[in-house]
Amino acid sequence: xxxxxxxxxxxxxxxxxxxxxxxxxxxxxxxxxxxxxxxxxxxxxxxxxxxxxxxxxxxxxxxxxxxxxxxxxxxxxxxxxxxxxxxxxxxxxxxxxxxxxxxxxxxxxx
Numbered sequence: 198x199x200x201x202x203x204x205x206x207x208x209x210x211x212x213x214x215x216x217x218x219x220x221x222x223x224x225x226x227x228x229x230x231x232x233x234x235x236x237x238x239x240x241x242x243x244x245x246x247x248x249x250x251x252x253x254x255x256x257x258x259x260x261x262x263x264x265x266x267x268x269x270x271x272x273x274x275x276x277x278x279x280x281x282x283x284x285x286x287x288x289x290x291x292x293x294x295x296x297x298x299x300x301x302x303x304x305x306x307x
Contacts, residue, residue, distance in 0.1 A: 236303035
């Protein structure tokens with residue numbers, strides 16, 4: 198009987214309170230950069246097109262974009278820079294190779 202009373206008393210004890218688990222996630226920040234006006238125009242023009250549907254061969258906001266169509270449209274519209282229509286043509290353009298540390302805002306990496 199004594200054992201039953203002790204076990205009954207233990208069973209009725211409230212469970213310990215649950216402590217919320219706090220997970221610290223790393224914060225990743227890029228170093229501040231000063232964008233050239235042309236790079237800033239390209240960035241904001243591209244951000245304004247977020248949500249435009251994908252369409253193979255597309256190169257306008259009304260019809261949709263594929264990758265190279267979007268790049269060509271944004272650079273032409275925002276910075277007045279005409280690029281070849283296809284990614285393949287962009288890759289073979291005679292542009293200099295630069296190191297990763299030399300990249301600047303607005304540079305295309307193909």
